[in-house]
Amino acid sequence: MTMGGRIVLNIRDSIAPGLIVYDVTQQRVGNVASVDADAGRFVVRTDDIPHLPLYLPFDLITNIDPRDLFVSLPVLELYQLYASP
Numbered sequence: 001m002t003m004g005g006r007i008v009l010n011i012r013d014s015i016a017p018g019l020i021v022y023d024v025t026q027q028r029v030g031n032v033a034s035v036d037a038d039a040g041r042f043v044v045r046t047d048d049i050p051h052l053p054l055y056l057p058f059d060l061i062t063n064i065d066p067r068d069l070f071v072s073l074p075v076l077e078l079y080q081l082y083a084s085p
Contacts, residue, residue, distance in 0.1 A: 011058050012037040020068050021056075023075040029054070032069065054082045 012035070019032040021044045030046040033053065044054040056078065060071040071078070 011061060011064070014064050015042050015058075015061075015069065019064070022068060022070045023078065024062075024070075024072055025074055026070070027075055029071075029075050029078065052079075052083060054078050055085045056082050 015032060015035050017032050017034060021029045021032060023029050028047060030044045030048075030051075033043045033045040035042045040059075041055055041057045044056055046052050046054060056071060060073060061069060062072045063070040073081070
């Protein structure tokens with residue numbers, strides 16, 4: 001569906017395990033491991049050792065395409081705010 005020249009998608013239908021996640025500076029964070037649509041969040045398996053999970057809410061997403069997902073915060077802030085469920 002389009003609205004005002006923008007394509008509008010249901011985020012829940014667009015997020016899938018395996019998507020590569022990037023922070024606001026386009027630094028790779030990790031991959032989507034799972035999606036909890038009822039809670040409105042997705043879990044990212046981070047690239048850093050020991051691959052700590054991040055529990056990110058849908059509202060952080062700024063852009064999504066078939067392979068990549070971008071969020072609105074830098075990676076360090078993601079770790080500070082979203083390292084626990």
